[in-house]
Amino acid sequence: MDEKYSRMRKIIVALVVFMGLMDNIMAENPDYLFMIENACKAPSGHNTQPWLFKIRESEIDIYPDFSKELPVVDPTHRELFVSLGCATENLCIAAQEKGYESDVKVVNDSFIRVLLTKDKKRQSDSLLFSQIAVRQTNKSVYSGKEIPEDSINKLKNISIDPSVSIYFYKRGTVDYERIADWVYAGNSLQMNDEAFKTELTKWMRYNKRHQNKTRDGLSYATFGAPNVPLFLAKFIMSKAINEKTQNKGDRKKIASASHMVLFTTKDNTVEQWVTLGRTLERILLRSTQMGIVNAYLNQPNEESNIAKEMASQLQIANEYPTILIRLGYGRKMPYSLRRDFRSCILPVE
Ligand SMILES: Cc1cc2nc3c(=O)[nH]c(=O)nc-3n(C[C@H](O)[C@H](O)[C@H](O)COP(=O)(O)O)c2cc1C
Numbered sequence: 001m002d003e004k005y006s007r008m009r010k011i012i013v014a015l016v017v018f019m020g021l022m023d024n025i026m027a028e029n030p031d032y033l034f035m036i037e038n039a040c041k042a043p044s045g046h047n048t049q050p051w052l053f054k055i056r057e058s059e060i061d062i063y064p065d066f067s068k069e070l071p072v073v074d075p076t077h078r079e080l081f082v083s084l085g086c087a088t089e090n091l092c093i094a095a096q097e098k099g100y101e102s103d104v105k106v107v108n109d110s111f112i113r114v115l116l117t118k119d120k121k122r123q124s125d126s127l128l129f130s131q132i133a134v135r136q137t138n139k140s141v142y143s144g145k146e147i148p149e150d151s152i153n154k155l156k157n158i159s160i161d162p163s164v165s166i167y168f169y170k171r172g173t174v175d176y177e178r179i180a181d182w183v184y185a186g187n188s189l190q191m192n193d194e195a196f197k198t199e200l201t202k203w204m205r206y207n208k209r210h211q212n213k214t215r216d217g218l219s220y221a222t223f224g225a226p227n228v229p230l231f232l233a234k235f236i237m238s239k240a241i242n243e244k245t246q247n248k249g250d251r252k253k254i255a256s257a258s259h260m261v262l263f264t265t266k267d268n269t270v271e272q273w274v275t276l277g278r279t280l281e282r283i284l285l286r287s288t289q290m291g292i293v294n295a296y297l298n299q300p301n302e303e304s305n306i307a308k309e310m311a312s313q314l315q316i317a318n319e320y321p322t323i324l325i326r327l328g329y330g331r332k333m334p335y336s337l338r339r340d341f342r343s344c345i346l347p348v349e
Pocket residue numbers: 041042043044045046047079080082083086135136137138139217218295296297298299335336
């Protein structure tokens with residue numbers, strides 16, 4: 001009897017050791033690391049990079065990192081999950097590049113599971129993959145040049161899940177001007193909210209040294225600001241973070257863009273936020289490939305009263321406006337940094 005138990009114990013221990021070894025081997029799987037590295041190049045609100053990854057035998061789980069939440073501007077974590085959706089899309093495109101089929105599921109409204117199956121016949125989408133490292137949020141004033149209709153149609157042709165809708169508004173149309181007014185109204189609310197400004201300044205990275213230290217947050221360089229000593233940068237920024245300066249800047253930016261694009265969901269659910277993020281990332285990568293630049297004007301979506309009014313006036317009252325971007329042409333801007341992707345990988349159990 002004793003001998004039988006001892007043999008069973010040995011088998012169980014061997015199994016546990018084997019599974020642990022397998023987990024560790026998978027955790028060092030260069031294909032999976034490559035996918036995570038590319039996922040981390042996704043955009044995120046205030047460049048918080050609110051993602052954590054767990055590598056399993058044939059899947060990668062993507063978890064929200066709530067220590068990077070933005071409770072004032074994003075109290076429901078909607079933008080956080082949109083950011084995770086963008087990261088998920090990058091991960092899937094990178095998986096395809098390495099010959100994997102991916103299947104995405106949102107589990108219990110809490111994390112994203114990407115099942116990965118090696119498929120030698122799988123065609124990679126290299127055109128989109130090559131744009132992952134090139135894409136950037138371009139916060140500059142654009143050239144004013146209009147995007148041709150056939151380029152807009154190419155973006156419209158990107159496949160969309162039925163839970164997400166995308167609306168394009170061309171500069172010069174009535175709706176474009178109305179949306180611009182909701183952006184200014186959003187600025188007015190946010191710039192008079194001390195909690196909003198405190199949260200925003202917490203994520204400002206004021207000069208090169210500051211930015212290189214954290215490798216996250218809103219880099220001074222992406223706003224076109226000079227690299228000056230911290231006290232001076234803080235002084236300059238404190239003068240810029242107010243309703244009048246924000247609206248003056250946004251007027252120029254909106255007047256120089258070609259289109260605004262509004263992304264909505266049918267329901268306000270985690271699953272649909274993730275789906276919207278995946279769609280958004282595909283549109284961003286495709287437009288990057290076409291030489292079109294983008295930046296966010298998300299203020300009206302972040303203020304619920306404005307969002308409701310906007311949806312109603314745009315005759316999409318039964319949808320949830322979630323992301324608003326502007327598109328156009330502009331000179332390349334400095335890139336936002338990322339933390340080392342390895343620091344976002346959770347240890348295997
Ligand atoms: C869900 C989401 C919301 C965002 N909201 C804003 C915004 O309101 N204003 C803005 O200037 N940028 C916004 N951004 C852009 C981020 O600031 C940007 O992605 C981040 O700084 C990283 O820079 P990158 O996109 O150039 O890599 C948003 C991005 C995401 C994914």
